[in-house]
Amino acid sequence: MKPPSETECSSAAIAQPDARDSAALRNGQNRLLEMIARGAALQDILDGLMHLIEFQSDDLLCSLMLLDEDGRTMHPASGPSLPPAFLAAMDGAAIGPCAGSCGTAMYRGETVIVTDVMTDPLWADYRALIAPHGLRACWSTPIHGDRQQILGSFAMYYREPKPPGQADLRLLGVATHLAAIAIERARREAELAQHREHLQELVVARTAALSRAQEDLVRRDKLAALGALVAGVAHELNTPIGNSLMAATCLAEKTRALAASVEGGLRRSQLAQFLTQAEEAGQILARNLQRAARMVASFKRVAVDPDNSERRAFMLCELVAELLPPLRILARQCAVDIHADVAPGLAMDSYPGPLAEVLTHLVDNCLVHAFADTAHGAIVIGAVPGPDASVLMSVSDNGAGIAPPLAPRVYDPFVTTRMGSGGSGLGLHVVHNIVNAVLGGSIELESELGKGSTFRLRLPAIAPGMASEPGP
Numbered sequence: 001m002k003p004p005s006e007t008e009c010s011s012a013a014i015a016q017p018d019a020r021d022s023a024a025l026r027n028g029q030n031r032l033l034e035m036i037a038r039g040a041a042l043q044d045i046l047d048g049l050m051h052l053i054e055f056q057s058d059d060l061l062c063s064l065m066l067l068d069e070d071g072r073t074m075h076p077a078s079g080p081s082l083p084p085a086f087l088a089a090m091d092g093a094a095i096g097p098c099a100g101s102c103g104t105a106m107y108r109g110e111t112v113i114v115t116d117v118m119t120d121p122l123w124a125d126y127r128a129l130i131a132p133h134g135l136r137a138c139w140s141t142p143i144h145g146d147r148q149q150i151l152g153s154f155a156m157y158y159r160e161p162k163p164p165g166q167a168d169l170r171l172l173g174v175a176t177h178l179a180a181i182a183i184e185r186a187r188r189e190a191e192l193a194q195h196r197e198h199l200q201e202l203v204v205a206r207t208a209a210l211s212r213a214q215e216d217l218v219r220r221d222k223l224a225a226l227g228a229l230v231a232g233v234a235h236e237l238n239t240p241i242g243n244s245l246m247a248a249t250c251l252a253e254k255t256r257a258l259a260a261s262v263e264g265g266l267r268r269s270q271l272a273q274f275l276t277q278a279e280e281a282g283q284i285l286a287r288n289l290q291r292a293a294r295m296v297a298s299f300k301r302v303a304v305d306p307d308n309s310e311r312r313a314f315m316l317c318e319l320v321a322e323l324l325p326p327l328r329i330l331a332r333q334c335a336v337d338i339h340a341d342v343a344p345g346l347a348m349d350s351y352p353g354p355l356a357e358v359l360t361h362l363v364d365n366c367l368v369h370a371f372a373d374t375a376h377g378a379i380v381i382g383a384v385p386g387p388d389a390s391v392l393m394s395v396s397d398n399g400a401g402i403a404p405p406l407a408p409r410v411y412d413p414f415v416t417t418r419m420g421s422g423g424s425g426l427g428l429h430v431v432h433n434i435v436n437a438v439l440g441g442s443i444e445l446e447s448e449l450g451k452g453s454t455f456r457l458r459l460p461a462i463a464p465g466m467a468s469e470p471g472p
Contacts, residue, residue, distance in 0.1 A: 025052075028052040029052075029174065029178060032045060032049055032178050033178075035048065036181055036182050043077075043078065046064050046077055046078035046182065049062075049064070049175060049178055049182070050062040050078050050080055053174070056167075056171055057167070057168070059158055059160070060158065061079075061081045061082050061157040061158075061159075062081065062154070062155065063079035063082050063154075063155045064076070064077045064153070064154050064155075064179055065077065065090070065103075065153050066152040066183070067106055067151060067153075071150075072094055073092050073093065073094050073095070074090070074094075074095055074102065075090075075091045075092060076088075076090055076091060082135075082157065085133075086129065086133050098121060098124065098125065099122070099125070099126075100114075100122060100125075100126045100138070101113075101117075101122065101123075101138040101153075101155055102140045102153040105140040105153045106142050106150050106152065108142075109142050110141075110142065111139070111142070111172070112141075114137065114139065115137055115163045116161035117135065117137070117138055118161075123138075134159050135157045135158075135159060136159060136162075137158040137160065137161050137162050137163075138155055138156070138158075139155065139172065140156075141153065141154055141176050143176050143180050144180060145180065145184055151184070152179070154175045154179055156168065156171070237292055239288075243284060244284070244285050244288040247280075247282075247285050248281070251278060251281040254274055254281075255274075255278075258271075258274045310351065310352075310353055311350065311351050311463065312352065313348070315345075315347055315348075316342055316346040316347070316348055316383055316391065317340075317343075317344055317345075317346060317383075319355065320340050320359070320381055321340070323360065327359075327363050330363075330367060331363070331367060331379065334367050334377075335377070336367060336378065337377070337378045338363065338379045339378065339379070340380075340382075341380055341381070342382065343384045346383055346385065348391060348459075348461050348462070349461065349462045350459070350461075350463040351438055351439060351463060354434045354439060357430070358431050358434050358439070358457070359395065361428070361430060361431045362395040363381075364427060365428060366379050366395070366397040369399070369400070370397045370399025370400050370452065370453060371399045371400070377397060377398055377399050378398055379396065379397045380394075380395075380396045380397075381394070381395055382395075382396070386458060389460065389461045389462065390441075390458055390459060390460055392457070392458055393459060394455065394456050394457070395454070395457075396453070397452045397453055397454075398451070398452040400450065400452075401448050401449040401450055401452055401453055402445070402447040402449075402453055403449060404449075410445060411429055411432040412429065431443065431455075438463075439459050439463060441460060442458050443455060444456045
């Protein structure tokens with residue numbers, strides 16, 4: 001058996017056979033108000049209201065019509081006991097001065113009492129429609145909203161001509177009051193839902209706009225980085241290429257002069273002078289072309305390819321010990337001391353080549369930037385065991401430090417304070433790429449102006465994703 005619906009249960013609860021007294025009516029009102037408060041469907045509330053009023057009097061049929069948004073037409077919202085054909089015929093009917101009881105009540109904004117629909121002129125256009133259903137009396141009262149706008153009308157029908165008594169008028173008042181509360185609540189909830197939907201649409205639109213703005217900013221940043229790339233490459237390569245071009249041009253001129261001298265008789269002093277000049281030009285060419293080659297190699301390292309890196313097991317202290325001699329030679333030229341403080345026994349299964357490149361870049365960054373204006377300084381390479389099978393490394397200096405506005409951008413490509421003076425702005429960008437993409441770790445910067453900087457690396461002892469396969 002199909003379980004009863006909420007409307008049927010509510011109607012049965014508020015409309016008992018012996019419920020025709022004030023207490024039962026109050027109880028029914030309270031039940032309807034509870035349904036309204038908990039947000040029951042408007043259809044269930046209105047059907048329950050119709051049953052409540054109908055059970056207060058014999059041979060009573062009720063209906064509720066709602067005024068459409070156009071303010072001119074109406075449609076039936078509830079009438080569970082009225083003939084469906086009659087309600088369907090009233091759907092879309094226009095209100096007016098002679099539009100039956102309901103249409104006229106909404107048009108006038110006041111109660112309309114028709115004791116006999118067969119004789120009252122208000123029903124002249126609807127008499128043929130209502131006659132087959134045996135309905136004779138119809139009393140209708142408009143339902144007003146909080147702002148006194150017309151929401152609809154409530155009607156009571158009888159199958160015999162009769163005027164309303166005091167009890168009937170009281171029921172009309174109760175019904176319109178409860179109906180107004182339910183309709184207003186439903187409309188406010190619908191408006192609130194519409195506002196929420198509109199707000200959600202606004203949020204989606206704003207989110208899309210922010211996303212587009214962010215994409216524009218990223219695009220602008222990329223264009224700015226590209227501009228920095230072009231400016232940096234042009235500036236850094238212009239000097240060695242220009243020097244090489246000048247040396248080659250000078251050598252070509254001296255060669256032509258020597259060729260002319262050979263035809264007229266070449267002296268030993270002329271040949272010796274040419275050889276000296278040629279050797280100087282060759283040294284200039286080699287030196288500047290090597291510098292340009294190093295710059296191009298630095299640019300190429302911006303895109304890190306882990307597939308070209310050899311992986312093996314190694315002891316970290318041994319790797320750092322191998323790096324120290326060449327690093328100390330570079331540091332000695334800047335009057336900087338380099339020390340290592342690596343905990344013994346730190347074993348790693350990772351990429352020693354890229355790790356050595358990271359440490360070399362970090363030390364070189366210190367030499368170029370931290371001690372550019374300092375006569376003496378110190379750099380310490382440290383390493384200790386970390387949590388979760390990790391290694392904590394650091395490269396610290398007691399140099400100039402990094403300005404706070406620049407610190408968040410140190411890993412961006414072509415960001416440098418020494419452009420044109422030996423810094424390309426790519427070293428820390430390469431370091432960041434290697435640490436994240438190859439070594440599977442992370443890098444952080446701590447710096448204070450005038451007190452130095454520390455780059456802290458957290459690296460897995462076993463590089464992720466490419467651990468050694470066990471042998472058979």
